[in-house]
Amino acid sequence: DAKTTQPTSMDCAEGRAANLPCNHSTISGNEYVYWYRQIHSQGPQYIIHGLKNNETNEMASLIITEDRKSSTLILPHATLRDTAVYYCIVRNTDKLIFGTGTRLQVFP
Amino acid sequence: DAGVIQSPRHEVTEMGQEVTLRCKPISGHDYLFWYRQTMMRGLELLIYFNNNVPIDDSGMPEDRFSAKMPNASFSTLKIQPSEPRDSAVYFCASSPVGSFTDTQYFGPGTRLTVL
Numbered sequence: 754d755a756k757t758t759q760p761t762s763m764d765c766a767e768g769r770a771a772n773l774p775c776n777h778s779t780i781s782g783n784e785y786v787y788w789y790r791q792i793h794s795q796g797p798q799y800i801i802h803g804l805k806n807n808e809t810n811e812m813a814s815l816i817i818t819e820d821r822k823s824s825t826l827i828l829p830h831a832t833l834r835d836t837a838v839y840y841c842i843v844r845n846t847d848k849l850i851f852g853t854g855t856r857l858q859v860f861p
Numbered sequence: 862d863a864g865v866i867q868s869p870r871h872e873v874t875e876m877g878q879e880v881t882l883r884c885k886p887i888s889g890h891d892y893l894f895w896y897r898q899t900m901m902r903g904l905e906l907l908i909y910f911n912n913n914v915p916i917d918d919s920g921m922p923e924d925r926f927s928a929k930m931p932n933a934s935f936s937t938l939k940i941q942p943s944e945p946r947d948s949a950v951y952f953c954a955s956s957p958v959g960s961f962t963d964t965q966y967f968g969p970g971t972r973l974t975v976l
Contacts, residue, residue, distance in 0.1 A: 785962060796865075796952050796967030797904070840904075847892065847916070849965055851904035 757841045762856040765835075771828040773855050775841030778822040784845040786817060788826045790837040791854070797840065800826065831859045863887075865968035867953050873974045879941040882971045885934055886955030894954040894965060895928055895938050904952075910936065943975045 758776040765771040777786065788800040801808055801815045803824075808815045814827040828835055840854040866885040874880055886893045894909040908918040913930045921928070925944070930936040940947055950972050954965040 791904075794970075796954070796970050797965075798967070799964045802962075802964075847909065847911075848906055849894075850906070853903060 757843055757852055759839075759841055759852065759855045761853070762858065764858050764860060765831045767833060767859055767861050768830055771831040771835065771857060771859070773826040773839050773841075773857065774823065775826070776823045777841070777843045780821050780843050781845065784843045786815065786824050787842040787844055787849070788813070788815065789840045789842065789849070791840070792837040797851075833859050833861065835859050865953055865955055865966055867968040867971050869971060870969065871972045873976065874943055875976050876944055877942045879939065880943045880947075880973060880975075882938040882951050882973070884936045884938070884953030884968060886936070886953070887966055888934065890955035890957050892956045892958070893930060893936050894956075895936070896952040896954065897949045898952065898970075899949045907938070945975045948973055948975050
């Protein structure tokens with residue numbers, strides 16, 4: 754699986770959009786980009802995934818660049834409950850390989 | 862659905878004791894995964910099963926660790942004998958199919974402390 758690079762931490766004001774970047778410059782053609790998050794003391798929670806096209810669901814939007822070397826997870830209206838560690842994972846097997854993620858702190 | 866169920870939620874034991882962690886996957890899911898999370902190493906995949914058969918145990922740290930899945934609705938992760946460095950949160954996850962387009966659903970975890 755390709756490696757990913759994410760900022761260690763980010764802050765976001767409540768109600769504003771949170772944009773979490775991820776670099777995956779060595780991604781191969783059949784690897785999907787997955788995002789999970791882990792709220793303190795809980796199990797990781799699936800957010801969204803995509804291959805080439807941008808994706809949106811009830812939780813977030815995923816923007817993948819045309820060359821697929823980077824992506825951005827967007828939480829359109831962050832709330833305090835979105836404070837968590839966000840993991841960007843590239844995947845082409847059964848396994849999920851977690852990196853260190855981005856610690857997002859949403860403040861009032 | 863109740864989601865993935867793990868028990869116990871917390872376990873405190875003494876070094877040298879046997880520890881058994883339990884997991885009930887979501888009904889109908891064919892894949893089951895065991896992960897361990899520590900501050901030092903983050904989230905690591907230990908082993909996973911497909912249709913009750915272990916597929917990849919390359920993440921199991923030592924022979925002291927063993928995992929079984931006797932049927933589709935139950936799995937155990939056993940540590941014998943336990944050591945303080947085994948202290949961690951152990952997560953179980955399941956997925957319907959297991960392919961790389963499939964979502965894994967995680968349980969709440971078992972926090973293990975070995976004294």
